[in-house]
Amino acid sequence: MLECNVVVLKNCFRLCVIYRPPPSRTNKLKNSTFFEEWSEFLDRLVVTPEELVITGDLNFHLDNKNNCDTRKFQETLRDHGLVQHVRGPTHNHGHTLDVVITRENSLILKTVPSVQDPSLCDRKGNPSGDHLALFSALEISKPPRERKEVTYRKLRNISTDDIIHDLVNSEIFQNQERPLEDLVNLYSTELSSILDKHAPLISKNLILRPNTEWYTDDLRVAKRNRRKAERRMRKTKLTIHRQMFRESCITTNQLLIKCKKDYFSSKISEIGHDQKQLHRLTNDLMGNKREIFLPEHEDDKLLADKFCEFFVGKISIIRDSLSTTNTSSSDSNPMRADIKFEEISGTTQKDLIIKTNSDYELVSRAISGRSFGYFIGSFIGGPLVDKLGNYCDLMIAISLDGAAIATIIAPYSSNVGMLGVLLVIGGTFEGVINIAGQKLILNLWKRKATGPLHILHFGFGMGSFIVPQIANPFLAVLAPSLDITNASSINGTKSPFVIDPVTVTATTTNNTIAVIFLKESKIESAYLIVSIIVASLSVVFFLYQFCNRTTVYTHVHVPGEIKESNFRKAVKLVDPATCADGNRCFGVQIFLLIFLYFFNAVGGERMYSKFIRSYAIDKHKFSGDDGSLINTTFWICFAIGRLTGLLTGRFIPVRILIVIEASGVLVTAILLEIFARENDLALWVLTCPMGFFLSQLFPTGIGWGDFHVEFTGIAITFALMGGALGGVSYLWVLGYLYEYQGYDMFLHQLVFYGGCMMFFTIIMTIVGIKHGGRFERDTERHTDENAVELDELDEDITCINDEA
Incomplete structure (x- = not known):
């Protein structure tokens, strides 16, 4: 429904346009629901003092007097003092579906609504529409055309000799030794008076008419033929003439669309890449008026001075910010x-x-x-x-x-x-x-x-x-108004002093520009x-x-039959059993878990650090500065977490510490998913613990690995490769999801990451508890060796006693 007040000069009426879709299984609409809402609408509308005009398509067969819905609709109108004026079919199937309703005693309708074929066409000019048009005249005045007052000077009518004579005899050439301010005022007053004398301001009222440059001669002929066909149809009322009129309407509409399309296409082609002219043309098409609204002012000169001060200050601020950017x-x-x-x-x-x-x-x-x-x-x-x-x-x-x-x-x-x-x-x-x-x-x-x-x-x-x-x-430091981004080649001449500007010639494919450096x-x-x-x-x-080297290699001669080949040494170097005291199965488990752990740990760290600023700006509408600030907050908490790790790693066993950190990441990710999707404060607050826990995963993972196996150089390389692959994979996956599935995929992926970290940490803890730490195994081995030595010593003492 569309409801509006129409005001034309002193006349005013309320216009309501209504459309009731026919009930169906899809929309699940009922006639009873419509009549309830229709009665409520009329109760509110009839108490207004303005004249009423209600029109639209109600999809009732109002020509069928025996239809219960039609009778109920007519009763509703009578109860509210309204009358429906349309008589005759308004649909191509022969039913009356469209209405024009006013008050019973209203005089706003000058003529009874007549039903005519509008010969509507689609964008391609083909016939369209299954409803006929309703025509009626209203008792209101036609709105006057809009007028505009313009002022101008007839500069072409100025006599060159006369204006030169007046300029030479003016006070401008007679008083040249005045102060600068007096000279400026003199120039302004004298030149203004001379210009007013030879080309005075002229005011004129213009009637603003719509732009009809697209109206061609062919279109004018087509419209003339259409009017001729319409007069013939009204006069004879023959079917053949009606068909001829319809074909004439279709031809005219197709030509009208073509003329407008060709006109505006040529305009756009002429504009080319001039964005200002293209924007102006777009405003004209949208019906926007070119009006300049200035602040309230009493003196034009003071207003101009304020504008000048504003833009001069703005330019200074931009220059200062560019200088700061170049030095930062x-x-x-x-x-x-x-x-x-x-x-x-x-x-x-x-x-x-x-x-x-x-x-x-x-x-x-x-x-x-x-x-x-x-x-x-x-x-x-x-x-x-x-x-x-x-x-x-x-x-x-x-x-x-x-x-x-x-x-x-x-x-x-x-x-x-x-x-x-x-x-x-x-x-x-x-x-x-x-x-x-x-x-x-x-x-x-x-x-x-x-x-x-x-x-x-x-x-x-x-x-x-x-x-x-x-x-x-x-x-x-580059000059604020210049940039070297697009320079294809740069040839510089150094200045002997730092404070002197350096002139650099930047040669591009089209022209040569001078680039100035405030500091080389x-x-x-x-x-x-x-x-x-x-x-x-x-x-x-x-x-x-x-x-200070305490360990020195000693070269021991080894018999040839037990010497290892170079290939065997290389295999032994990369063999996981080397790190796990010969237990290859345990070594493979640790290597695999370490790879998966660092794959997720580094991937999550890169994911959060690279996307937190973009997510804050895209989803939460942060400014660029606020987005950078929340990113900086993350890195500050990241550094604090690394520094705190010195104490936590000292007093908390690494098996417990790695579980605490993984749990912290998972809990923080879940809280972000729950609270930070719409709450800016939650995003700020929860970014701090996320940076704190993420920072400790990498060094703690190295410590955990060395606690269970001897973390050789190959093992460290294996961990770094897992982290590198995880960083690339997480960023690629999140980049795709973020682009095509929405901004919230950042938090969804974060929860997935936290779950993976917790899952692999639990598995690592179970495997570590099952096999024990390598330092614990070394202690047990040393204890067993000492026990064997004591047993051998007891046997020697027993033998000596027996001999004695």
């Missing part, structure tokens, strides 16, 4: 716990674009080479640590020096290929450092290694936070400082290796 390290995440010296490449990404004459895409590909190198280092580091376990300090020292050298050379790369190779080398050294460092912690602390492992990973995050702060003072890039110094810090750390590990 927004490309890095200060709480990532997997990068140390390599973090500088992300912070200096824009400067590397300048150094390598490239763009964001190419430099991003080069930086991604660090991950490829990390995989290489993981594969190399595992066998190296197992083969040369006594030289872990030396491996770390050499890797630190190698990474420092690659870091120093990186900013001097002349092309992206060289930069990518250096970053791959640095990533390779990083992978070796990761495995060797964790193996050192496990060897030093043994069954109490869980706490120190948390501190180790916390240190990675601290390095990721410190490195961007070192690089910030040396980054280039000196990232070579930043890379050098980071490299010196990294290389200085290697000195400590060299000292540990050569001055």
Whole structure:
């Protein structure tokens, strides 16, 4: 139903348009329900003071007087003082379905409604519709056409000689030594008076008419033929003439649609890529008026000054924010716990674009080479640590020096290929450092290694936070209005002073533009400082290796028949039985559980850290700043969890600790699913425990594995590969679900992840309790060996006594 008040000058009436769908099994509508609602509607409507006009399609056969529904409908109208004016069939099947209802004594209808064929057509011009049209005149005035007052000057009628004469004789050329403000006022008043003299303002009232540029001559002829056919049909009332009129209507409608379509298509083609003109054309099509609404003001000059102050201030704010953005390290995440010296490449990404004459895409590909190198280092580091376990300090020292050298050379790369190779080398050294460092912690602390492992990973995050702060003072600052994103080649000229701007010519395929730097890039110094810090750390590990090494390899001659072949040594190196005291079945179980554990632990961590900001913005409508803030909150709690792990790993057994952490993740995920789908506060609050528990899963998993088997370099590599595969898999799956199934799939996937973590943790706990820890098995073995030695000593003493 549509109900509205129509006001034309002093005339006012209420128009109601009603449609009642016919009852069916699908809509389950009943006539009794309609009559109840119809009576309530009329009770409310008849008490209004305005004239009433009710029209629409009620789907009652009002021509059938014997129909009970028809009688009931007519009785309802009489009870409310209303009358239905339509006489004759309004449907092509010969029934009266449409109505025009007014008050009994109303004079708003000037003529009785007449039924005519409207010859309606669809978008393609084909006949459509099964209802006839109702025509009736109302006793209301025709609304006047809209008028608009415009002011203009006849500038073309100005005589050039006369206006030059008046300008020369004006006070502008006679008083040139006045103050600046007086001269400005003089120019304004004199020029305005001269212009008013030669081209005074003229006001005119215009009648606003609709745009009919699409109205062609062919359409005019078609409409003339249609009117001729209509007059002939009304005069003769023959069926053949009625059919001719209908065909004429169809032809005219098809031509009308074609004319409008061709006109607006040509307009859009002429506009091309001009979005402003396209937006204006769209507004015209939608009937939007081009009106400018200004704030209330008394003086136009004061209003113009306010606008000027606003935009000048806005430009200053934008420039300040762009300068701050150029000097900040927004490309890095200060709480990532997997990068140390390599973090500088992300912070200096824009400067590397300048150094390598490239763009964001190419430099991003080069930086991604660090991950490829990390995989290489993981594969190399595992066998190296197992083969040369006594030289872990030396491996770390050499890797630190190698990474420092690659870091120093990186900013001097002349092309992206060289930069990518250096970053791959640095990533390779990083992978070796990761495995060797964790193996050192496990060897030093043994069954109490869980706490120190948390501190180790916390240190990675601290390095990721410190490195961007070192690089910030040396980054280039681009002029606020310029950007180098689309530059295909950049040739820079260095200035001898830091404070001088640097002019860079950015050559594109179409034109050449000048790019101005407020401060030139000196990232070579930043890379050098980071490299010196990294290389200085290697000195400590060299000292540990050569001055404080307590274990020395001794070469014992082994008979040839029991020497192991190189192939057997390689097989033994990767054999799970090597880590599990010869129990291959137990070793395979631990390796499989460790792989699945890290697959889910790292996958869940990457999933939450990468999607929490997007989910907060997309689902909860956070602003960009709030989304970044909740992401930062997650990483802060993540770092706090790593630091807290030092105490929890010290005083809580690793078997219990891993269950507590997995339970915390599952409970937090369930609470997020229940409360955080619509509640912003719940999302903020529950993000903190999620970051806290997620941070401890990785180091605790390493500690749990070393508690049950000897966690060799191959075992650490196996865990890292599981984590890498899990991170990729979780992000791919959630990316697809998030895109095609909705934003809530983030929380659903989080609950699934928490359930998987709890499931595998329980299985790991059962397997661990069944077989016991390796330190417990070592204690039992030593006890058995001591018991055997005591038995042998007792036998010797007995033999001596017997001989005596």
